[in-house]
Amino acid sequence: MTSPQQPGPARPTSRDVARAAGVSQATVSLVLGGKWPGRVSEVTAQRVRDTAAELGYRPNLAARSLRLGRTRTALLVVPALTNEFFARVYAGAAALAAEHDFGVVLYPSPDGTGPARDPFASARAALDGVIASSMAADALDALHGADLPLVMLDSDPSDTGPAAHVNLDIADGMRQVTGHLLGLGHRRFLHLASAVGTWTFAVRAQALREALDAAGGATVRTVRAPLDVGAGREAAERALTAAGERPTAIICDDDILAAGACKAARRLGLRVPDELSVTGFDDLALATALEPELTTVGLPAEQVGERGMEALLAVLDGRPAEQRGLPVELVVRGSTAPPPATARA
Amino acid sequence: MTSPQQPGPARPTSRDVARAAGVSQATVSLVLGGKWPGRVSEVTAQRVRDTAAELGYRPNLAARSLRLGRTRTALLVVPALTNEFFARVYAGAAALAAEHDFGVVLYPSPDGTGPARDPFASARAALDGVIASSMAADALDALHGADLPLVMLDSDPSDTGPAAHVNLDIADGMRQVTGHLLGLGHRRFLHLASAVGTWTFAVRAQALREALDAAGGATVRTVRAPLDVGAGREAAERALTAAGERPTAIICDDDILAAGACKAARRLGLRVPDELSVTGFDDLALATALEPELTTVGLPAEQVGERGMEALLAVLDGRPAEQRGLPVELVVRGSTAPPPATARA
DNA sequence: ACCTCGACGTTATACGTAACACTTCGGCGA
DNA sequence: TCGCCGAAGTGTTACGTATAACGTCGAGGT
Numbered sequence: 048m049t050s051p052q053q054p055g056p057a058r059p060t061s062r063d064v065a066r067a068a069g070v071s072q073a074t075v076s077l078v079l080g081g082k083w084p085g086r087v088s089e090v091t092a093q094r095v096r097d098t099a100a101e102l103g104y105r106p107n108l109a110a111r112s113l114r115l116g117r118t119r120t121a122l123l124v125v126p127a128l129t130n131e132f133f134a135r136v137y138a139g140a141a142a143l144a145a146e147h148d149f150g151v152v153l154y155p156s157p158d159g160t161g162p163a164r165d166p167f168a169s170a171r172a173a174l175d176g177v178i179a180s181s182m183a184a185d186a187l188d189a190l191h192g193a194d195l196p197l198v199m200l201d202s203d204p205s206d207t208g209p210a211a212h213v214n215l216d217i218a219d220g221m222r223q224v225t226g227h228l229l230g231l232g233h234r235r236f237l238h239l240a241s242a243v244g245t246w247t248f249a250v251r252a253q254a255l256r257e258a259l260d261a262a263g264g265a266t267v268r269t270v271r272a273p274l275d276v277g278a279g280r281e282a283a284e285r286a287l288t289a290a291g292e293r294p295t296a297i298i299c300d301d302d303i304l305a306a307g308a309c310k311a312a313r314r315l316g317l318r319v320p321d322e323l324s325v326t327g328f329d330d331l332a333l334a335t336a337l338e339p340e341l342t343t344v345g346l347p348a349e350q351v352g353e354r355g356m357e358a359l360l361a362v363l364d365g366r367p368a369e370q371r372g373l374p375v376e377l378v379v380r381g382s383t384a385p386p387p388a389t390a391r392a
Numbered sequence: 393m394t395s396p397q398q399p400g401p402a403r404p405t406s407r408d409v410a411r412a413a414g415v416s417q418a419t420v421s422l423v424l425g426g427k428w429p430g431r432v433s434e435v436t437a438q439r440v441r442d443t444a445a446e447l448g449y450r451p452n453l454a455a456r457s458l459r460l461g462r463t464r465t466a467l468l469v470v471p472a473l474t475n476e477f478f479a480r481v482y483a484g485a486a487a488l489a490a491e492h493d494f495g496v497v498l499y500p501s502p503d504g505t506g507p508a509r510d511p512f513a514s515a516r517a518a519l520d521g522v523i524a525s526s527m528a529a530d531a532l533d534a535l536h537g538a539d540l541p542l543v544m545l546d547s548d549p550s551d552t553g554p555a556a557h558v559n560l561d562i563a564d565g566m567r568q569v570t571g572h573l574l575g576l577g578h579r580r581f582l583h584l585a586s587a588v589g590t591w592t593f594a595v596r597a598q599a600l601r602e603a604l605d606a607a608g609g610a611t612v613r614t615v616r617a618p619l620d621v622g623a624g625r626e627a628a629e630r631a632l633t634a635a636g637e638r639p640t641a642i643i644c645d646d647d648i649l650a651a652g653a654c655k656a657a658r659r660l661g662l663r664v665p666d667e668l669s670v671t672g673f674d675d676l677a678l679a680t681a682l683e684p685e686l687t688t689v690g691l692p693a694e695q696v697g698e699r700g701m702e703a704l705l706a707v708l709d710g711r712p713a714e715q716r717g718l719p720v721e722l723v724v725r726g727s728t729a730p731p732p733a734t735a736r737a
Numbered sequence: 738a739c740c741t742c743g744a745c746g747t748t749a750t751a752c753g754t755a756a757c758a759c760t761t762c763g764g765c766g767a
Numbered sequence: 768t769c770g771c772c773g774a775a776g777t778g779t780t781a782c783g784t785a786t787a788a789c790g791t792c793g794a795g796g797t
Contacts, residue, residue: 060753071777076755088775109457109518110753113782118454128479129677135474141500155486170671173454276681306681313683332474336621336651336678338658405783415749421785433745455783458752 059102068098075099079106117175119358120150122167123352124179124186128155130274130303131331132348133180136200139352140178147176147360154186165189175363178355180245193269196362198355203246204370211358211368213351214374217328220344221254223377224326227342228296229262231385233324236267237294239284239304240280243271251300266391268294272304273286279307280314287315287323295323295386304335305341309382320384330378339381346375403706404447408694413443420444421718424451462520465495466514466704469524469531473500475619475648476676477693478525481545484697485523499531510534520708523700524592531541541707543700550593556703556713560697562592562673563722565689566599566643568722569671572687573641574607576730578669581612582631582639584624584649588616596645613639617649624652626661632660632668640668647672647679654727665729675723684726691720723733 061079065072065106070091077083078095087095098104123140125133141151152174166173167189177195179187181202190197191208199209201217228236238255242248252269259265272282279299287293299305306325309319317323319339327334330345350373358368406424410417415436422428423440443449457463468485470478486496497519512519512534522540524532526547535542536553544554546562573581583600587593597614604610617627624644632638644650650672654664662668664684672679675690691693695718703713 060669073777086775105512105749107518107753108456109454109463112454113452113458116782125587128473128482129476131474131476134479138500150497152495155483168452173452275408276677303677310681310683332621332648333678333681335680336655338683371747418747425785452783459784461752493760
């Protein structure tokens with residue numbers, strides 16, 4: 048029974064409901080749109096609602112969008128969703144959107160392959176606005192080109208293009224980890240970074256530098272690695288075996304890199320945390336799956352999505368979107384400890 | 393400069409392009425729709441394309457959908473995307489969809505909380521079809537109610553409701569792990585299951601049972617746990633400390649549970665793999681982040697998404713969707729080894 | 738000279754909805 | 768009795784697109 052065309056009776060329209068209820072299409076629209084008080088009597092309204100339910104009426108969203116010129120749909124532009132952080136951002140955004148009868152559609156930034164698709168073609172509906180992570184670099188130009196309300200996540204606030212910014216207080220997170228490690232007695236650090244050249248890297252690097260300078264006598268070396276476990280391991284392994292005094296703590300920009308650093312340590316026969324401390328960022332599920340559990344900076348990913356959507360809704364309403372850094376929180380677990388006595392000399 | 397209304401000039405329509413190019417709107421539609429050969433001269437066509445590009449024309453997708461009655465949009469229904477497996481399914485589906493100028497919108501099955509939203513309300517556009525994972529139990533009823541083409545992922549093939557099924561050959565995966573462990577000499581197993589009561593659990597349990605029966609003299613105990621590391625650890629810890637002979641291998645339905653099992657082992661002072669073998673399912677990034685790396689059954693998640701979309705496109709074209717189990721592959725890593733000599737006696 | 742026909746377009750229409758402007762009608766104060 | 772008002776709806780229109788049906792025009796055949 049392959050029936051490519053109209054199989055059963057076509058979906059009922061508001062006019063069908065109107066006919067069945069003995070009213071005009073306009074009345075159906077009024078009632079179902081919630082605009083009826085004072086315009087339609089309660090009895091009629093109830094009759095309309097009943098027949099609508101009976102026929103299984105669902106408004107045609109394409110027609111509604113066309114009529115209204117708005118779609119109640121936002122585009123969320125993120126790098127790969129396989130990164131738990133962004134999956135959580137999406138979850139937060141989608142949850143808040145649902146509360147406001149909004150939808151969220153994703154632009155999955157192509158993972159390397161793919162000819163850098165058009166973010167707007169992938170969104171099948173017309174869009175009311177865009178929420179974009181600064182990490183999805185490939186799509187950003189196109190977004191600025193479109194004259195849609197744009198909310199940027201974790202991007203340079205001095206960039207005045209976007210209508211609003213939602214930023215994590217990463218600098219504070221960096222200060223917290225660094226302070227924690229300095230307090231334990233560490234003085235030689237390795238910074239395993241993921242996205243050199245971006246704004247968030249600059250913020251992290253500067254916060255780290257300032258914290259170390261304030262402590263005095265501390266050194267740091269920065270190494271870059273693509274965002275996966277294997278790459279993190281290799282980079283860490285290289286840095287740990289390089290000439291010069293070995294660092295006693297590795298500060299990673301991401302839990303995934305931290306996992307790599309832990310593997311590198313194990314390969315080199317360094318015990319974590321006794322001989323080497325490792326910290327991450329994000330507090331992914333991974334952080335508590337590892338042994339020892341990872342000391343990391345917890346980022347409220349869901350909140351990032353929520354606030355992004357909140358800001359977008361505000362902009363769409365003509366309200367000002369309040370810009371505020373989201374607080375982050377150091378989560379101390381088992382991957383950090385004082386440096387070995389030999390290194391403290 | 394908050395401008396809730398029309399800020400700049402409204403987006404150009406096909407009529408604007410027509411005016412600028414000195415042709416009728418219909419011609420613009422023909423040219424841009426690719427239907428021009430034989431109906432519009434090459435020069436005119438080129439002129440239309442140029443002016444369209446110049447004005448930055450983008451077709452209004454709502455209007456197109458309304459006109460065509462099709463949206464080229466599919467709904468993908470999955471449990472939480474924070475599960476890397478489903479994020480990969482989405483990636484696969486979205487990639488293939490993009491090749492066919494299709495879009496994929498997600499129904500993020502509410503994570504416990506949330507009043508079980510309407511899957512169709514969350515999709516803002518009208519839909520051409522649905523691809524649903526059997527794991528998103530809460531939404532399935534509503535999906536069967538709608539008369540949309542439905543492709544089910546990993547669900548009972550004897551359920552004839554859906555238009556097509558895309559299944560992983562999980563039974564084979566289970567046979568492979570079991571065979572691997574039996575070959576190493578294991579005879580006492582713990583099955584750490586995630587979704588008792590579902591079809592995939594039934595398949596796994598039966599395959600496991602059959603493989604063990606064929607070997608003879610092997611025993612298994614099944615324990616259930618919610619799908620997260622902590623729950624897996626607790627369940628495994630309880631089972632490992634229970635009365636009776638301790639199992640020498642834990643077969644987990646998921647890498648996440650396997651991570652929990654590894655933690656349980658470490659807590660109890662059991663070394664993996666020397667004193668306890670652990671296997672997972674899915675081959676997530678987590679599998680290689682752990683130490684030792686996890687022996688697991690690799691599932692082609694992206695392919696699941698691709699095949700699902702492929703099947704849906706076929707159904708929409710009136711073609712038959714070929715039903716085939718996707719092959720899975722045992723990936724042997726460091727978390728499995730022969731059981732300790734004491735247990736082999 | 739008339740008809741045909743292909744090439745190249747154009748005109749007109751419908752998709753389903755929301756909202757504006759309008760009608761109908763009983764009641765009510767002057 | 769007239770005029771007016773509010774309640775309760777209805778008629779109509781427009782949103783932007785795709786396509787079926789129709790027009791025009793010149794070349795070529797008879």
